[in-house]
Amino acid sequence: MLTRVTTTLLLLILAPCIWAKGVYLTAEQFLQQNFPNSAPTAKTIWLNDEMKQEIAKFLYRDYRQLRVRYWQQGPRSAWIFDEIGKERPITIGVVLNEQKIESVKILAFRESRGWEVKYDFFTDQFQDASLTAENGLSQHIDGITGATLSVRAVERAAKLALFLSQKAKEK
């Protein structure tokens, strides 16, 4: 009896951690959800040293990639990045409309903690955020206790999408 109760309690405690990890959306599903009528055009933006230096300032790490893929349809664009929360990459999808964030979705979460960032109550805070002159977000994002590193990873991905979208528009 005691074993059963203990097992049930353990399962109840651990279940959110186990279920929280994994792939929630593939890139294809993410694009279909956000561009239901017709598929957006796949594009790439090439990064020069100057852009990489600017990116490194708000990502707090070197950005080694030479080009970034994105999808565009009219004024709307979709971006997918892998950003490390604590140890494992979180795959984050960002949809922009006219240099403002339309939506943020967590496509895959691989960390053992911080999965709360996948919930809409958190990602909805990014709606309408734009990039400031200092490459920050124009609006404050409330953190989540126990998920600080994941929250920062999502913020970095949002800034990166806005930054690259701005550069793509300038080109």
Next chain:
Amino acid sequence: MSLRNRLIFNVKWHRRFGLVCAFFVLLLSVTGLLLNHTGTLKLDRIKLHSPLLSALYNLPSANPVSFPVVDQWVSHDGLDSLFLGQTEIAQCVAPLKGAVTSGGLLQVLCEGELLLFTVKGEFLERITPLLGLPEGSQALALVDQQLLIKTDSRIVHADFDSLAFHPADIQPQAWVSAQAPPAELSAFLASRGPSMDLEQVILDLHSGRLFGSLGVLVMDLVAVMLILLSITGFIAWQTSRKMRKR
């Protein structure tokens, strides 16, 4: 016990505890200082390779794999690093399954990810199953400069412009396979071996965990001795004060 005897007793034990603890106090102070500035010193970026550390941490053994591409070699150290020649160009999940060059691109297949580079080894992008790479991708081949990927159940060709993978009805003569690299590269890859972050090693040295449960026990004993060192020191100081008053 007379005050003099109490003083002698405490000073004697204070000295003993002090001598035993001296080395550990130095160790804890130095490692503590380093840990306090781990970000500034970038200790987490320093990788240590040593057979002793491999044994202490029970690290997995690495199996380096190399593929020849044009006049270069693409190798994986069997842990997490990918090399063009002896230059680290990216990190990817072992095992390395293939590497080819076509259309000015170096294409490298690791476990569950396809990495694209310029022929000079500059990293372009990483394509994962989430972005459309077929699950169970096993090997690469080039037919008429077209990249073919063999999966568990089919063969696909990759279109990197639209990031699409279409079924292919071509069967390559051979899939690229790993080969023994030159002796110098082989020795380099062998020297890479499993590594640990310096930060983690210092942290485990600080807590004693580097030497397993025995190390933790020793650090516990040192902590108790430091407490006793403080107590005997305090008692000795009080006793000598009382003696001077008399």
